[in-house]
Amino acid sequence: MSDAYLSEEHIQLRAQVRAFALAEIAPRVKAMEAAPGSFDRDLAALIARQGWIGATIDPAYGGMGVGHLAKTIIIEEICKISGAMGAMLQASQLGAAKIIHYGSEEQRRTWLPSIAEGSCLPTIAVTEPASGGHVLGMQATGRRRGKHYLLSGHKVFVGNSHIGHVHGVVVRTRPGSRGLTAFLVEADTPGLSLAPYQPTMGLRGFSFGELLLDNCSVPVTNMIGEEGDGLAIAYSSSILYGRPNLTAVSLGLHQAIVDETARFASERTRFGAPLAEMPTIKHKLGALQSRLMTARLTAYHAVRLLDDGQPCDPDLINSKYVNVQAARESASEAMNIHAAVGLQTNRPLERLFRDVQHTWAPAGTGDIQLHRLAETLLGTSQNQWSQRLASVTPSGAKHPSTSCA
Ligand SMILES: Cc1cc2nc3c(=O)[nH]c(=O)nc-3n(C[C@H](O)[C@H](O)[C@H](O)COP(=O)(O)OP(=O)(O)OC[C@H]3O[C@@H](n4cnc5c(N)ncnc54)[C@H](O)[C@@H]3O)c2cc1C
Numbered sequence: 001m002s003d004a005y006l007s008e009e010h011i012q013l014r015a016q017v018r019a020f021a022l023a024e025i026a027p028r029v030k031a032m033e034a035a036p037g038s039f040d041r042d043l044a045a046l047i048a049r050q051g052w053i054g055a056t057i058d059p060a061y062g063g064m065g066v067g068h069l070a071k072t073i074i075i076e077e078i079c080k081i082s083g084a085m086g087a088m089l090q091a092s093q094l095g096a097a098k099i100i101h102y103g104s105e106e107q108r109r110t111w112l113p114s115i116a117e118g119s120c121l122p123t124i125a126v127t128e129p130a131s132g133g134h135v136l137g138m139q140a141t142g143r144r145r146g147k148h149y150l151l152s153g154h155k156v157f158v159g160n161s162h163i164g165h166v167h168g169v170v171v172r173t174r175p176g177s178r179g180l181t182a183f184l185v186e187a188d189t190p191g192l193s194l195a196p197y198q199p200t201m202g203l204r205g206f207s208f209g210e211l212l213l214d215n216c217s218v219p220v221t222n223m224i225g226e227e228g229d230g231l232a233i234a235y236s237s238s239i240l241y242g243r244p245n246l247t248a249v250s251l252g253l254h255q256a257i258v259d260e261t262a263r264f265a266s267e268r269t270r271f272g273a274p275l276a277e278m279p280t281i282k283h284k285l286g287a288l289q290s291r292l293m294t295a296r297l298t299a300y301h302a303v304r305l306l307d308d309g310q311p312c313d314p315d316l317i318n319s320k321y322v323n324v325q326a327a328r329e330s331a332s333e334a335m336n337i338h339a340a341v342g343l344q345t346n347r348p349l350e351r352l353f354r355d356v357q358h359t360w361a362p363a364g365t366g367d368i369q370l371h372r373l374a375e376t377l378l379g380t381s382q383n384q385w386s387q388r389l390a391s392v393t394p395s396g397a398k399h400p401s402t403s404c405a
């Protein structure tokens with residue numbers, strides 16, 4: 001059913017990414033799992049060189065220009081094999097968004113070709129210890145000094161923090177809601193350092209850590225957009241890239257959970273028959289499949305609307321909410337079906353269960369999604385980023401004629 005959303009090009013791309021993930025990523029998952037707190041730079045570089053970070057970068061800047069549905073398929077396929085590497089890929093696609101949306105022509109020509117070819121990994125650094133969902137509460141500052149700004153502050157949970165080449169850092173340059181400003185900060189800029197990496201529960205192999213800025217001097221020409229555009233840059237990147245990217249991460253993990261559980265229930269015998277034949281287990285397997293199908297439909301539908309240039313912020317928000325909820329519920333049910341075996345760390349389910357927990361917080365927690373959806377319901381939503389930035393959201397993708405209006 002969800003394949004009806006895909007063109008021949010999408011299906012070919014899916015086969016290509018799937019083959020790559022099986023051949024190149026799968027053999028390295030065990031090593032990443034065995035080394036919490038480390039990240040596989042070589043593997044990240046190899047994935048980046050496939051050009052997939054440039055999925056939504058216009059071919060005029062060297063990108064694939066295949067759109068958000070294609071991007072979803074790429075992330076999903078990688079995450080079926082490694083959530084960490086899918087998270088790595090999406091973090092730099094997210095990092096490219098601010099340049100695509102708000103970069104000057106010179107910034108686009110400088111950065112997008114190297115991002116698209118995979119030699120430059122961009123990031124976006126918004127979150128701080130005292131301001132997660134409350135973006136306007138951030139404390140990092142930027143003070144103008146002639147032709148430079150001096151940036152100081154502390155950014156946390158930055159995707160690709162320790163392997164990124166250019167960070168998109170949002171800081172406060174003046175008071176008020178129009179007081180945030182975004183800058184491109186190259187990783188070797190004096191005054192920028194990385195805090196020692198703190199391992200997390202899952203996504204082993206993905207670096208999402210801390211940036212420390214201490215009077216880090218960046219030229220005014222590195223400002224993205226205008227002074228005061230920082231909140232718009234953070235929000236638009238999060239809605240148009242963060243939400244669909246994390247949707248795709250949870251979708252890939254969800255598929256892997258369902259596949260693994262179906263295999264397990266078919267192979268394991270109890271009372272002389274496969275577990276899958278027990279009515280209670282079969283019922284649970286049906287529920288897994290139902291959740292997965294519904295989740296994929298919301299995911300593909302939302303990004304298809306985005307590719308078609310239609311207003312779809314609520315669809316992107318809802319698909320993130322639905323996918324994360326569904327994948328976490330399925331992970332929990334899959335654990336029940338596996339019983340004690342699910343806890344063994346030499347089996348994939350334990351890793352998938354941990355990895356899927358990492359999809360709740362980024363690009364807005366579930367609470368934030370519900371908050372935004374309530375605003376849609378009440379007619380108090382303030383922005384439709386999909387509409388405002390439609391002219392710089394190139395789809396480039398050919399879609400089948402299935403109506404999704
Ligand atoms: C895998 C991963 C990758 C990430 N990548 C990046 C990145 O690349 N760049 C970056 O800047 N950040 C990144 N983050 C950080 C992420 O954006 C934050 O975790 C997120 O904004 C939530 O902030 P917080 O964790 O501080 O939670 P808080 O905002 O402190 O929330 C704590 C609790 O309060 C609830 N809450 C907060 N505000 C509200 C509200 N208004 N209404 C109702 N409930 C509310 C939340 O739902 C949550 O339950 C990443 C995080 C993860 C886990």
